[in-house]
Amino acid sequence: MKFRTSRWAKSVALVVSVAMVSSCGILPRVGPTKNEIFAGSVQREGDAFIVSVNDRVTRATAVQPALGFSEEFRNAGVLGSDTIRPGDVLGLTIWENVDDGLLAGEAANQTVLQEVQVDGSGFIFVPYAGRIRAAGNTPDAIRRIITSKLDEQTPDPQVEVRRLAGDGSTVSLIGAVGAQGVYPIERPTRTLSAMLANAGGVVIEPEIAQITVIRGNHRSKVWFQDLFNDPSFDIALRAGDRILVEQDTRAFTALGATGAQARVPFETQTLSAVEALAQVGGLTPTAADPTGVFVMRNEPAAIANQVLGRDDLIGAQRMVYVLDLTKPNGMFVARDFSIRDDDTLYVTEAPFAQWGKVISALTGTLGAVSSVATSADVLSGN
Numbered sequence: 001m002k003f004r005t006s007r008w009a010k011s012v013a014l015v016v017s018v019a020m021v022s023s024c025g026i027l028p029r030v031g032p033t034k035n036e037i038f039a040g041s042v043q044r045e046g047d048a049f050i051v052s053v054n055d056r057v058t059r060a061t062a063v064q065p066a067l068g069f070s071e072e073f074r075n076a077g078v079l080g081s082d083t084i085r086p087g088d089v090l091g092l093t094i095w096e097n098v099d100d101g102l103l104a105g106e107a108a109n110q111t112v113l114q115e116v117q118v119d120g121s122g123f124i125f126v127p128y129a130g131r132i133r134a135a136g137n138t139p140d141a142i143r144r145i146i147t148s149k150l151d152e153q154t155p156d157p158q159v160e161v162r163r164l165a166g167d168g169s170t171v172s173l174i175g176a177v178g179a180q181g182v183y184p185i186e187r188p189t190r191t192l193s194a195m196l197a198n199a200g201g202v203v204i205e206p207e208i209a210q211i212t213v214i215r216g217n218h219r220s221k222v223w224f225q226d227l228f229n230d231p232s233f234d235i236a237l238r239a240g241d242r243i244l245v246e247q248d249t250r251a252f253t254a255l256g257a258t259g260a261q262a263r264v265p266f267e268t269q270t271l272s273a274v275e276a277l278a279q280v281g282g283l284t285p286t287a288a289d290p291t292g293v294f295v296m297r298n299e300p301a302a303i304a305n306q307v308l309g310r311d312d313l314i315g316a317q318r319m320v321y322v323l324d325l326t327k328p329n330g331m332f333v334a335r336d337f338s339i340r341d342d343d344t345l346y347v348t349e350a351p352f353a354q355w356g357k358v359i360s361a362l363t364g365t366l367g368a369v370s371s372v373a374t375s376a377d378v379l380s381g382n
Helices: 002-022 034-038 055-060 139-151 192-198 273-279 301-308 330-336 351-380
Strands: 049-052 088-095 110-117 123-126 130-133 158-166 170-175 181-184 209-215 218-223 242-247 251-256 262-265 288-299 317-323 344-349
Touching: 034 288, 034 344, 049 301, 055 301, 055 330, 088 139, 110 123, 123 139, 130 139, 139 158, 170 192, 192 209, 192 242, 251 273, 273 288, 273 330, 273 344, 288 301, 301 317, 317 330
Parallel strands: 049 317, 170 242, 251 344
Antiparallel strands: 088 110, 088 158, 123 130, 170 181, 209 218, 209 242, 251 262, 288 317, 288 344
């Protein structure tokens, strides 16, 4: 009787453990299997298009954000370094060809107006010459205007006009620059790259630095490196420009049998699937299935139609791109396939990894069965 009880306990425990291990839900795993992802295709139960990546798909999806200054920014001419703006400060010296002139001061027939600020409307006031428009003129043009005004009242006046300083032509720089602040547009700093250098340069990695220029209601953005690759992007500045230097905000999410599961920022302007895998430590050697590398994204209708060879799709489409690294050109295709902002990169587990978990769980369960049998033997007195 005791022997039968022991055998009965072993049999029941073994049957229960095998049934539990055979259940997929009991096994830990990194995410869905390949078959579960394929089940979400439009041909089956879901609404996603599953596409095997080849050279044609790679070309159709090789779309990157187009950054660059608009024609309005690029066609703006460089400001004359001597052009007067509202807010600038001028220095005036006037000589009169008489001993007791209109403006004579302590010095014989010489009058010095140390600081004359250009008002918000662009005018200055000079005694006996009246209100004179300075904004938009050069110091030499202002000199001729004042001379003409005074010539009617004093013989042969001589006028000198100097641009001293002021806040009339300034830009503001904020973000990842050496020294944020408001800077005047001067002869050496009339272009974007020169002004950035004047502010201490960019203090983040050049590969991921983006420069945004806001001019009134217009805004344009460019990669920092493009300032030097394409001279037309080194635009001329205008008074009131706001310049923002910031890091690229694009990122992708890595999940599954990879070295790390995280939201990963882009480290370069363009990023391939191979580079994305490398950023997260590659495939997990003991678990990853190299035939099951998936890239999931919401694809614009124009690109989705081109990839699928259709013309009837409207709106963003759920696309699942499948990369098989074991194919003859699989690594080349993955190297050429572009990862884009907000992509999800998912690597499935190999079937062997799941089988190993079954064996491990079963081995542990058999140990538990042995313990149950031993306990049954003890209880039966064996």
